[in-house]
Amino acid sequence: MKKLVLTLFIAVISIAAFGQNKLSTTSGHVKFFSSTPAEDIEANNYKVISKIIPSTGSVVFSIPMQSFEFEKALMQKHYNSKKFLDTKTFPKSKFKGTITNLTDIDFTKNGTYEAAVTGTLTIHGVSKEVSEKFAITVKDGNITGVTEFDIVLADYGIIFKGGKPSTNISKTVKITSNLNYSKESA
């Protein structure tokens, strides 16, 4: 009996301890890529903050918008300006969602798992419900997350009428993210 109580006690403690665990990063990589016959435009950001709580399946992202770097200085200025992302008014893009197939993912066992994530993506002050695939790889305790999806700029109120940007920037841009998470106790 004593043994059973002790086992139960340890089980409860370890579940509670695991439940407290968070996976986090403050240096994730997000890239966006736009391709038109006129030119290809790419921008990279290595300051993405993200957190996953394995026990609840909660996934959040916070992206400092001025940390996107372009090859050309002029493009970077255009991107930040009021006409496009207006990064002074909206300095961060955020995502808050949950993994809907949490039982398919074992954060303690090596492997690559395809997480289905549903939540709210806020860019340029506009929030949209999105559902995307997030590939989670567990390797010897190290956890990485990779995702790739397209966004339609007009969905987030980013519309350019006429001029060079309307021919040089595609209406749909590809977002790729690659994050190395580390364990953090709450």
Add this chain to the structure above:
Amino acid sequence: MASMKSKIFKLIAILVIIALGYGVYMWFMPHRNIQNTKAFATIDATTLVNEFLSDNKKATNLYLDSEGESKVLIVTGNIATISEDQLGQQVIVLKNASDKMGVSCTFTVETNKQVENLKIGTPVKIKGVIRSGAEYDEDLDLAENVIIEKSAIVK
């Protein structure tokens, strides 16, 4: 008459050259050199964080630029953590033990070496460009540091 025509032709030619020159300049316009830019202010890490926490709008207006050319700052504080980001850039977080949030300063390939001999707890002065402010996002349960990039140690 002929000289009038040639004058107009010359004028047009000059204007075309100026326009082309401007176009080429804009296309090849270099990125701002942060370390050669005069710092807007020298500020303590705790003070900078608190400015954002007490009035985010006011601090954002003061430090961020609408075209992304935000203020260059010299931030002073004690080193709380030293890490490396996914691009291999060194990252120093300046934060006092009693503060919830700090100032994250990312170095560059050129300035990474300056971090080599630094130790946790050492007071330093770091110059860089601010990208975003500190914030506690209750909805996401995230405590977000001030983000400074293109950093270098200032003696």
